[in-house]
Amino acid sequence: MHDIRALRADPTAFDADLARRGMAPVSAQLLAWDEEKRQAQTQLQDKQTRSKTLAREIGTLKRTGGDTAGLEAEGTCLRMDMEGLKEKVDTLGNQTTTLLATLPNRLDATVPDGPDESANVVVHTWGTQPVFAFTPKQHFELGEALGQMDFATAAKLSGSRFVVLRGGLARLERALGQFMLDLHGTEHGYVEMQVPVLVNDDAMYGTDKLPKFADQSFRTEDGRWLVPTAEVPLTASVAGDIVDGAALPMRMTALSQCFRSEAGASGRDVRGMLRQHQFEKVEMVSVIAPEESDAEHERMTRCAEAVLEKLNIPYRRMLLCAGDTGFGAAKTFDLEAWLPGQDAWREISSCSNTRDFQARRMNARYRAQAGGNPAFVHTLNGSGLAVGRTLIAVMENYQNEDGSITVPEVLRPYMGGLARIA
Template identity: 55%
Template sequence: MLDIKWIRENPQALDAALAKRGAEPQAASLVALDEKRRAVIARLQDMQSRRNAASKEIGAAMAQKNMELAEKLKAEVAAIKDTMPAAEQEEREVSAALDDMLSRIPNIPHDDVPVGEDEGGNVVARVVGEKPRWNHPAKEHFEIGEALGYMDFDRAAKLSGSRFTVLTSQLARLERALGQFMIDLHTGEHGYTEVSSPLMVRDEAMFGTGQLPKFSEDLFKTTDGRWLIPTAEVTLTNLVSNEILDQEKLPLRFTALTPSFRSEAGSAGRDTRGMLRQHQFWKCELVSITDQESSLEEHERMTACAEEVLKRLGLHFRTMTLCTGDMGFGARKTYDLEVWLPGQNTYREISSCSVCGDFQGRRMNARYRGKEDKATRFVHTLNGSGTAVGRCLIAVLENYLNEDGSVTIPDALLPYMGGLTRIEKA
């Protein structure tokens, strides 16, 4: 959420930033609503001040036995008391309207983010590795998995409907190995603290990281009013909600390997074959809580940690700087890691690493204080995938396919595969 004080002082800057994102100007409406709110508050304060002053004057009038004045003042106090509830209700309604409007405004892009309308405006930051060269034809992951006999979409549909997958035997183990490899790498070498957190959260947690109120249709809700997490970013980031942290203890770095749940409401007809876009999938999440000064440096570090996963697996990928029109709602700057999929003959996103500034910190009321500081500041937050396990499984299948239809297991995963070096047909 953006600071209304900053918006009042920089209305043109807000509208210019929104224009970069392809959004309509909002500053005038926000400022007008804020002025209305401030006017109501000022009127309430005047009424309270006059009520208090009149109450004192009643006592003075009665002490002087001026009963006529005392009765007149009592009538004035009574009239103020009668009027105040309506003014208080108006203040609540105007404040709620302003908060709701602010909660739907996206974050301000950093100055170095390329301006563009959609993914066509994204810029290649770097390319790592080379595309595999074979004498045999490439295949898509679902062709490989079904031919091996360990990937079943029909049985998944029987259980749960579309956009679910059943993995068995060696592919189920490979998926588990990938997740274990990622969490071990980030905790053992990259300094992240592993967290096991709930998969269901309250409204406040979803609001804190920006999923609510704007993106409720992308979420699954339980019958008792909780939400299934679309990413562990929600729980890891909200660990510090409503807290004041010591600056000297920052950054905090958290990681979790969890299922994620997404309704994919806006993706009808896209990636309906295979595992690319699922309602349920495993992901290794990275979250950092930092101060203002170190957040951009932390963004580069986090991206490098995610890249290391793909490097260790020997996968060819490129890192993209997303343009203003393709960034997520809460991001100020985002790098997408796009892995090469030979079966599709294209790059596909496998990780997204974003720095959010104090956007989420303000929504969560999460702050920090320096050792010598009296005032507090909102924390800066970052999140990224390190990486999406299902998509990494897809990449391994398509990039390590052998001519006979078997799949070689990358060296980095061998310690997790119980002596298995290749996945072969059942």
């Protein structure tokens, strides 16, 4: 959500930020509604003042036996006028809020211009791409040949974009999630959480998933939502709160099932596990004082990179351009893992600084010192990592010519010492 006062202060800059995302200007409409609303509020306040004065005058006349008919008629007109003005103020306020709720976050000045992912910038690359003495296979070829990745049974149970994992691959996926949680909890200072995967409208709205992304999420018959990521319950856990400044930074992590309808993804990544309706992800969320959020963004991204480095998966960090930066983000780094079977880099993590965009929507604030005025916190979220996609990266980077998968050293304690899946 945006601060209307910032828009009033510099409408040209506001529209320029929207233009960078390929959107039309809206400041003229918003300011017109805002001015009309403020005029109506002033008129309402004047009439409320007159109404109070009138009540006193009528009371005085009644005590002295005077004629109050004229004043009472004026009071009736005032009440009708006030009702109309209240309705006008509410209507204009709702129109403004509704439009503001559909507008994306303002971009950080360091975000490069560009219409889509083709303009994203490589910040750095880590690791050495493996060289094979054979033609590397894609993950679904490996998994199906092992008899441990079953899309046909999943389709029978649930339809397309689901998978059933068996045996070693099922255990490897579980090991990856546990490894990530342990790393973030013990080395990176995140508090492990177990959160609901069903949330209400307020939690989705506060984390900018509603109204824009309603078609990309699943809703239950009782009106709750299956979370698209644990970002929603983790971030919304501070909704409506005034946090003690001494408690910041708050760093939380959770491994959860995630659910996405993949609306608009028809024909994209139809083979394999890259784009699923249900998947696991380890999420990192930080609630931070505003002056610390840029440094926290770098710290969070490094935490995600550390997972890939310990797994020895080659990756590159991308700074997303204006046209590819998500709705709620002011700035985003994506991590892309190297997939030898695809001969391509594919996203495995996205770390975003939303600044106070989400905090304003959910009224999450902090008090820096006793007696001080509360201010909005900054919130950040990042994948640390998408577990299914990390499974894909491990399978393709650690595959052997006979179709077996070598288990990375750091995961073997979670696999009972197993060194190879065959």
